Amino acid sequence: MTDADREQGARENDTAAPAEPSAADLIGAALGGAARRAGLGADSSESTQKVVWTAMGGWRGILESVLPSLAFVVLFTVRPEPLIxxxxxSVGLAAVFTAIRLLQKSPPSAAIGGLVAAGVAAVLALWTGRGADNFVPGLITNAVYGTAMIVAALVGWSLIGLAVGFLMGEGTAWRQDRRKRRAFFWLGIAWGVLFFARLGVQLPLYLTDQVTLLGTLKLIMGLPLFAPLVAVTWLVVRALYRRGE
Known part of the structure; x- marks a missing residue:
C-alpha cells in the first residue's frame, strides 16, 4: 500500500467517525435534561404561570422545599436544646416526602436531593453542636452556583444559554445569534447575583450565630425570589424563540 493510499484511508476514517461531544455539549445536555426532569418543556407557547409553577414543583415541591427548614427554625426558636x-x-419531614414520592412512583430526585442535603446539614450541626451549622451546605451551594453562573456568563458560555439551547433543541447554536448571546449573558449574571445576594445576607448571620433570623431569611430569599426570576427567564426565552419562529 502506498503512502497516498494510507492518507486516503485516514481521511475516510476521519470523515466516518462521529465527532466526540465537547464539554459544552455535555454540560448543556445535562442542564437541559435536568430542566426536562423538572417538568419544563420546549413549547415556547406555554404560559409563564405554568412554567413557574412547574419549576417550583407545584404544591408538593413547595412543601418539600419549605417545611423541613420551617420546622427546624420554629423548633429551634422555641426549644434550642436538645439540638437533635x-x-x-427537619430530616424526618424530608424522609417522609421522599418515601411518598417513592411509593407513588413519581420522580424522586428533588425529594432525595432535599433529604441528602438535610441529612448532611444535620450531621454537621450535631458534630459541631452549633445550630447555625445546619445552614452551611446552603451557604456553600450559593457560593458555588453564583460563581459558576457569573464566570460562565463572562467567558461567553452562559449556563442559562446551555440549558435553554439543549431544551429547545438547538444545542450551542445560540452562540451564533448576537441577541440570544446577549440575553443569556444577562440572565446568567442575574442568577449569579441572586445566589450571591443570598450569601451576602446569610453569611454574616451565620458568623454571628443568629440562627432564627438566618433560617427566616433563608426561607424568604428562597422560593419568593426564585419564582420571579424563573418568570423573567421564561419571558425572555419565549420572546427570543417566538421571534425566531
Whole structure:
C-alpha cells in the first residue's frame, strides 16, 4: 500500500467517525435534561404561570422545599436544646416526602436531593453542636452556583444559554445569534447575583450565630425570589424563540 493510499484511508476514517461531544455539549445536555426532569418543556407557547409553577414543583415541591427548614427554625426558636430535636424533625419531614414520592412512583430526585442535603446539614450541626451549622451546605451551594453562573456568563458560555439551547433543541447554536448571546449573558449574571445576594445576607448571620433570623431569611430569599426570576427567564426565552419562529 502506498503512502497516498494510507492518507486516503485516514481521511475516510476521519470523515466516518462521529465527532466526540465537547464539554459544552455535555454540560448543556445535562442542564437541559435536568430542566426536562423538572417538568419544563420546549413549547415556547406555554404560559409563564405554568412554567413557574412547574419549576417550583407545584404544591408538593413547595412543601418539600419549605417545611423541613420551617420546622427546624420554629423548633429551634422555641426549644434550642436538645439540638437533635429540631434537626430530627427537619430530616424526618424530608424522609417522609421522599418515601411518598417513592411509593407513588413519581420522580424522586428533588425529594432525595432535599433529604441528602438535610441529612448532611444535620450531621454537621450535631458534630459541631452549633445550630447555625445546619445552614452551611446552603451557604456553600450559593457560593458555588453564583460563581459558576457569573464566570460562565463572562467567558461567553452562559449556563442559562446551555440549558435553554439543549431544551429547545438547538444545542450551542445560540452562540451564533448576537441577541440570544446577549440575553443569556444577562440572565446568567442575574442568577449569579441572586445566589450571591443570598450569601451576602446569610453569611454574616451565620458568623454571628443568629440562627432564627438566618433560617427566616433563608426561607424568604428562597422560593419568593426564585419564582420571579424563573418568570423573567421564561419571558425572555419565549420572546427570543417566538421571534425566531
Amino acid at each position: 430535636l429540631s434537626l430530627g424533625v
